[in-house]
Amino acid sequence: MSVKIEVSPGLVKSLMVPRQSGSRKGDNGTVLIVGGNKIYHGAPILASLAALRSGTDLVYTAVPRSNSVSTKAFSPNSIVLPTSDDKLTLGSANRLTSMLPKKPHSAAIGMGMTIAKPEALKSLIKRLRGMETQLLLDASALIPDILNDIAGTNTIVTPHPGEYKRIFGEEAGKDEAEQIMNVRKMTERYQITIVLKGPVNVVCDKDKVALIKRSTPAMTVGGTGDILSGLAAGFLSKMKPFDASILGVYFNGVAASLAYRRLGLHIVATDIIDELPNALKDFDVIE
Numbered sequence: 617m618s619v620k621i622e623v624s625p626g627l628v629k630s631l632m633v634p635r636q637s638g639s640r641k642g643d644n645g646t647v648l649i650v651g652g653n654k655i656y657h658g659a660p661i662l663a664s665l666a667a668l669r670s671g672t673d674l675v676y677t678a679v680p681r682s683n684s685v686s687t688k689a690f691s692p693n694s695i696v697l698p699t700s701d702d703k704l705t706l707g708s709a710n711r712l713t714s715m716l717p718k719k720p721h722s723a724a725i726g727m728g729m730t731i732a733k734p735e736a737l738k739s740l741i742k743r744l745r746g747m748e749t750q751l752l753l754d755a756s757a758l759i760p761d762i763l764n765d766i767a768g769t770n771t772i773v774t775p776h777p778g779e780y781k782r783i784f785g786e787e788a789g790k791d792e793a794e795q796i797m798n799v800r801k802m803t804e805r806y807q808i809t810i811v812l813k814g815p816v817n818v819v820c821d822k823d824k825v826a827l828i829k830r831s832t833p834a835m836t837v838g839g840t841g842d843i844l845s846g847l848a849a850g851f852l853s854k855m856k857p858f859d860a861s862i863l864g865v866y867f868n869g870v871a872a873s874l875a876y877r878r879l880g881l882h883i884v885a886t887d888i889i890d891e892l893p894n895a896l897k898d899f900d901v902i903e
Contacts, residue, residue, distance in 0.1 A: 618822070631859045632900070637903065642674060644672060646721050647672050647674070647853050648675075648676045649676070650726070651727035652679040658885075660728060666847045670864075670867075671850065675850075684698035704731045704732060704737060705732040719749065720749050724848070730756065752852060753771060754842075758775050758783040759783060766808055771809070771857070774861075776814065776841070792818075799818050814830070816828070819862055831873040837885060839886075847863070871892045872888050
């Protein structure tokens with residue numbers, strides 16, 4: 617049976633990895649974000665900015681070539697890697713891993729992405745796993761075809777209830793108790809970490825479960841899930857998947873609450889990005 621973890625500011629502080637005063641660029645994490653298509657060009661941008669705000673040193677943002685100029689123009693902080701196709705194809709997946717300047721410690725895949733065939737995603741997963749990159753899968757990447765490829769890897773998957781049914785073939789559950797039971801079953805079956813998103817976020821691996829309430833209903837605005845993926849991927853570059861998932865959900869909520877206090881029910885996802893430093897700064901640890 618999974619141990620229930622109480623998420624408090626004290627626990628969050630204890631999970632933060634100290635930054636060494638003599639550290640150099642790259643020592644605090646390198647993250648790859650893969651996503652975007654002709655319509656959802658903003659999703660990988662939001663995820664990339666969130667990963668950087670988590671305290672990660674470097675973020676590579678892989679988007680279709682048709683989106684690369686707008687992605688570069690939005691922020692100079694990401695390192696943009698243009699892929700050759702608007703969809704994730706087997707060729708673009710294979711070329712992407714060969715163009716990476718450095719091996720990423722973690723990768724978030726799927727935000728706003730169109731996948732040509734499951735084999736393309738499976739190939740990308742296999743290649744990144746071969747580089748010992750920790751993975752987080754979201755949105756379009758949550759398909760049943762990849763379950764055997766991620767089984768036993770403690771990969772993070774971040775579905776909402778609809779995506780949960782798509783990837784696992786079962787309903788997430790009608791109430792909190794049922795959701796915990798079902799999520800726990802899938803984490804034990806596949807040896808992965810699941811973040812079931814909703815009014816109460818259920819974070820679970822095969823040993824532990826944590827519940828984190830959504831901080832404000834203003835978080836229904838589009839893009840908050842992309843921010844969660846980027847934050848968790850940033851933390852995943854330097855800590856265990858369950859811990860990274862807790863911190864991603866927690867700080868996404870705190871930043872959204874700060875944005876809500878400032879702007880009410882009129883926030884957009886970039887307002888949450890702007891508040892992330894204020895949400896995180898009191899938890900910084902330097903050694």
